[in-house]
Amino acid sequence: MTHIKTFIFAGASSAIAKETAKLLQNKGHKVVGISTKPKDDTFDNWYQIDQYDFGKFPDIADAIDGLVYFPGTINLKPFARLTAAEFTTDWQVNSLGAVAFVQSYLNNLKKAEEHASIVFISSVAVQTGLTFHSSIAMAKGALEGLTKALAAEFAPAIRVNAVAPSLVNTPLGNKFLNTPEKVEQMQKRNPLRKVGEPKDIAQAITYLLLEESAWVTGQILAVDGGMNVIKN
Secondary structure, X not given: OOOOOEEEXXXXXXXHXXXXXXXXXXXXXXXXXXXXXXXXOOOOEEEEOOOOOOOOOOOOOOOOOEEEEOOOOOOOOOHHHOOHHXXXXXXXXXXXXXXXHHHXXXXXXXXXXXXXXXXXXXXXOOOOOOOOOHHHHHHHXXXXXXXXXXXXXXXXXXXXXXXXXXXXXXXXXXXXXXXXXXXXXXXXXXXXXXXXXXXXXXXXXXXXXXHHHOOOOOOEEEEOOOOOOOOO
């Protein structure tokens, strides 16, 4: 009989988080959501937190089999126009928030019956130089460094990986896809002529959380239509 696992998602109101939760629930697992937004019935349990109480996550006593940190930003501006406050916000949301999240539930992961798994969400912008992406590339680059450092420190008990998408059709990316012309432009930029959908990323996250990826740790899995390696 398959062991029923429990996962905690931070930033659980995101479209990708909800899609991932459904995939895991379809396999019989449970998903706990944490968000600054009101309850979403997609999840088995829900905690709404104060967006101004940075780095504070609810106390949970049970064993946890995996964590996914979904919060992110898309703050695209010329480097000269980015303020120190904007760099700081991107750093806090994308990197320091992930640190606080893992520290909050590290003991829960150590209680897991089988090897636990942590998944972070990075960006194609880290490995591919993209105009106007300096702040997000810096913040997500730190997250990729954290991925590899924690994979080394937590092995063999806990696996740590990251998924690095290109632009995905979610509310966060809507301003780049809100007209047919913008969609066509983004498709042309992609080697597979496709804008990612939440399920594309959710399937990769699900793989990294479950036993199918039992021999995978410290990896940055690009799910981006080939943008990080193919010159279009």
